[in-house]
Amino acid sequence: MTSETTQTEPVTEETENDTEKLRELITRARVVLWDFDGPICRLFAGHSAERVAAELAGWLEGRGLHGLLTKSELKTLDPHVVLRAVDRRHPRSDLVAELEERLTQEELRATATALPTAYADPLIRTWTAVGSRLAITTNNSPRVVRTYLASRDLTECFAPHIYGRTQDLHRLKPDPFCLNRALNAMGASPSAALMIGDTPSDFEAAQNADVAFLGYARNEDKEKRLRDAGATAIVSSLELVLRLLKDQA
Incomplete structure (x- = not known):
């Protein structure tokens, strides 16, 4: 699916076909699995993910463990x-548990300045209103997701289906673990589901779970990465998705 055309661009057969394919994805979906950071919000919009990564690495170095990282x-x-x-080098260790908790605390702090993705809130509410069931399938902490959703009054659109990072860190996406948890809990078949994500790991997880995938790319770099991974x-913008969904209501 190419990005939405503007009023000054000609409507071609290709863009019409793309829109129809998107309409089919939306119409067929009875369950929508959302990645969190990207399609729903930019979690680190005001709290740099790069700085968090550097601080985690610095914390390891301060403990004399910098050799754990390449x-x-x-x-x-x-x-x-x-x-x-x-985690690959010390799976399920106290060290990993403490590092994961440090990341969770940074993510929780980031929710205060997280930037909602344009049209995500109304799209979530509209999809709920037309009878589709929604779940979060993310590599972020579920505590962080719940905090953010509560701040946007969106909890009821997803609860209790929030599937985030667990102690089994080897099962983060692109492993389909969180997607399969959601599908099993909701009693849904993969053919009835659609995943919305913004990274190649989201796409790969959807492929591994046999779930249809819709990529959200807020810039050309993200679109290129998704296309290079095989997403079509x-x-x-989620505006087109919202408009097509309303057409079906």
Whole structure:
């Protein structure tokens, strides 16, 4: 799915076909599995994820454990990379548990400045209103998700189906574990579900769970990464999804 055309762009057969494919994805979905950071909000919009990753690496270094990370892992911009790297070397250890709790606390602080994704709130409420069931399937802490949803009065749209990071860190996406948990809990078949995500790991998890995927890409770099991973249904704004959903109501 290409990004939504503007009024000044010509409507081509290709864009019409893309819109129809998106309409089919939306119409077929009885269960919608949402990634959290990206499609619903930019969690680290005002609380740098890069700084969090650096602080986690610095905490390890302060304990004389900098050797646990490779040079590329030390330079990562993603705190989940740091967490998973340590877990691979010391799985289910007290060290990993403390590091995960530190990340959770940083994520909780980030909710205060998280930026809602445009059109996400009304899309969530509309999908709920038309009878679809929604779940969160994320690598973030479920405590963080609940805190953010409560701040936006969106809890009832998802509760109790919030499936986030557990102590089994090797089962973070792209492993389909959280998607399968959601489907099993909701008694839903993969063919009735649609996942909305913004990373290649989201796409891969959906593929592994045999769930249809809709990519959300807020910029060209994210769109390129999704396309390189194999995703074909991608939107740059949730406005088109909301409009098509309302057409079906």
